[in-house]
Amino acid sequence: MDPFAVLRPRATPVRVRRNQQVALASGQGETVYVVRSGILLLQSLPPARHRQLLSVLYPNDIFCATYGPPFAAVALGAATASELWRLPERTFELLLGDDAGLGQQLNRQLADQHARSLLHIAMLGSLSGEERLTSFLIELALRLGIPSAGGTTFDIPLSRNDIADYLALNPDTLSRISSRLKARGLVVQTGRGRIVVPNWEELCAQTPIADSLIALHGEHGPNANLGA
Amino acid sequence: MDPFAVLRPRATPVRVRRNQQVALASGQGETVYVVRSGILLLQSLPPARHRQLLSVLYPNDIFCATYGPPFAAVALGAATASELWRLPERTFELLLGDDAGLGQQLNRQLADQHARSLLHIAMLGSLSGEERLTSFLIELALRLGIPSAGGTTFDIPLSRNDIADYLALNPDTLSRISSRLKARGLVVQTGRGRIVVPNWEELCAQTPIADSLIALHGEHGPNANLGA
DNA sequence: CGGAACGTTGACTGTCATCAATCTCTGTGG
């Protein structure tokens, strides 16, 4: 159930609050992070340019500064209060050497994250703004949604600006798009940052990558039923 | 020098011609491919929609169907005549278990490829069409360029449409952009699909991600000098 | 209550996609 539980004795737990940044260039040797709970955002901050969110990290996701992208302005920030495990890269590699099964788990995990990045490329490259937002809502519903009376309910852990930067849209444009979705009844807003999807099939019909999203995110949330 | 040479005795060499597709869903068990020479393109072909190139694979890059993205219409095609090594996934995992150093090499390689995907997300998300094309030309120059009299020379192994699909641009728009670059003297065309970059610094100044491109692609080509 | 941050909406602008016409290159056959 918990593929990385074996790391626990060697890991340093780290708690971060919402909007807190996680130090990456820690000086003394590189570090591996394993997300235990919460949601983190990998972002690039090019000078004098819009921030771009590169990926959203969910529990069990792994981030490693050396394995990660070597560009200057990359940072890891918390979208919600989160718990991480921190391991020195050297320790991590020793543990991998000891346990072949762990290495295989690691490969699968990293491959899964890579696949999500590739899907995100396809999203940015070939979908319209409206399709991108519906795709993202489907992703969140799969990860965070809980079945409820009027449909699937979930909180949106990212701010408006975060979502805009993730989907490569302007915050203004994003606001327009989400107003359109609400007007069409595809989503219902119930309180600040809380969303209900009344008709799952109809939402999925709005984007050509619904199947891929279900394949990549469907088995992680508390509601594998949505994939069916 | 050749981190994956140990795979040779267990691998099946596969040769592909330009534009040939590599079968992915091989039925009996999953397969791992290691690129030995040439350039391959990972593409997604959503129904009734534009093709999107997800990544460009260079020698030593690894592709594995299970590790790769699980969406329906993903295919691997050859941009140039190429040679691959094919291994059953099971064999690959056994070899990894035998040799801890190999596992570490594999992790580094996959991490490098993931970093390239993240950089591509940043490209699509935050760069203009013109910046995307110059970034791609820098990438090709780093990988394929050879120093010559008037600057750095290289052949472009992708067709116009391939490049457009990779950069998420329309072929028409791409043509306009490349005409603009030629008019500004940033690149010089010498024959079909052959390019000379007369002024490397000036080309790099056109994109904010030049440093990242050099970090990710600079140590692979025959001209590490460009990174300096 | 006031202020700041964030979100929404409208008017305008710019970039890129689309469609269509023309041009260039390449290979083929007379």
Next chain:
DNA sequence: CCACAGAGATTGATGACAGTCAACGTTCCG
């Protein structure tokens, strides 16, 4: 060797979508 056909590349005209700027509303702080 030249003419021709076909594919691919270029270029122009036009339109749609998203970005920008500005004004207004809302929420959440002190």
